[in-house]
Amino acid sequence: GENVEQHPSTLSVQEGDSAVIKCTYSDSASNYFPWYKQELGKGPQLIIDIRSNVGEKKDQRIAVTLNKTAKHFSLHITETQPEDSAVYFCAASIGDSGGSNYKLTFGKGTLLTVNP
Amino acid sequence: NAGVMQNPRHLVRRRGQEARLRCSPMKGHSHVYWYRQLPEEGLKFMVYLQKENIIDESGMPKERFSAEFPKEGPSILRIQQVVRGDSAAYFCASSPIRGRQTDTQYFGPGTRLTVL
Numbered sequence: 001g002e003n004v005e006q007h008p009s010t011l012s013v014q015e016g017d018s019a020v021i022k023c024t025y026s027d028s029a030s031n032y033f034p035w036y037k038q039e040l041g042k043g044p045q046l047i048i049d050i051r052s053n054v055g056e057k058k059d060q061r062i063a064v065t066l067n068k069t070a071k072h073f074s075l076h077i078t079e080t081q082p083e084d085s086a087v088y089f090c091a092a093s094i095g096d097s098g099g100s101n102y103k104l105t106f107g108k109g110t111l112l113t114v115n116p
Numbered sequence: 117n118a119g120v121m122q123n124p125r126h127l128v129r130r131r132g133q134e135a136r137l138r139c140s141p142m143k144g145h146s147h148v149y150w151y152r153q154l155p156e157e158g159l160k161f162m163v164y165l166q167k168e169n170i171i172d173e174s175g176m177p178k179e180r181f182s183a184e185f186p187k188e189g190p191s192i193l194r195i196q197q198v199v200r201g202d203s204a205a206y207f208c209a210s211s212p213i214r215g216r217q218t219d220t221q222y223f224g225p226g227t228r229l230t231v232l
Contacts, residue, residue: 034220034221036223041225042226043120043122043223043225043226045223046221046222089158089159102149102171102211103161103164104159104221105161106158106160108158109156109157109158
């Protein structure tokens with residue numbers, strides 16, 4: 001089955017700096033890669049996702065890049081703010097026979113701390 | 117539009133008792149997924165259900181665990197004869213009708229199960 005590795009496990013940055021979290025996946029058939037943000041005591045919230053037919057996607061201060069050849073994808077957060085502090089999870093999914101990417105395999109998470 | 121709702125938020129059981137976790141998907145969503153999160157781990161897929169049907173239960177232990185999503189009412193994850201190793205956070209997610217952004221899963225706040 002699919003395996004997703006995520007690094008680093010913890011990341012501390014100063015407010016205003018950029019943060020980068022990297023993930024690698026094992027199965028080249030994976031074609032859907034969402035990123036989730038989980039605040040303490042809450043469920044994961046989708047912040048951005050990318051499909052294998054594009055190499056980069058951006059939404060305001062958040063961007064995701066995908067390198068299918070190397071089987072890795074990264075989350076980039078620019079101009080970080082204290083409210084960005086949370087655990088971030090990457091995930092990968094192989095589409096089923098009907099094209100649905102319902103089965104997400106998650107990385108172990110990155111605890112991001114943004115210091116004021 | 118209310119999000120995914122889960123109850124109870126916290127559940128304490130003694131070894132050997134039964135645990136019932138409930139999940140009400142977002143309005144208009146007919147797909148439900150259950151995930152388990154162990155401390156400092158990513159979420160692990162357990163089961164995918166549609167109304168009255170189990171689509172994929174490949175991530176769910178064969179014994180003591182069962183899930184249902186009846187025609188009326190919430191989805192239920194049931195754990196019989198709980199053991200300490202069942203202590204975890206259990207998250208439910210839902211997604212819209214197949215064919216319309218099915219891949220986007222919206223997570224509930226989770227149920228934190230503690231087995232004494």
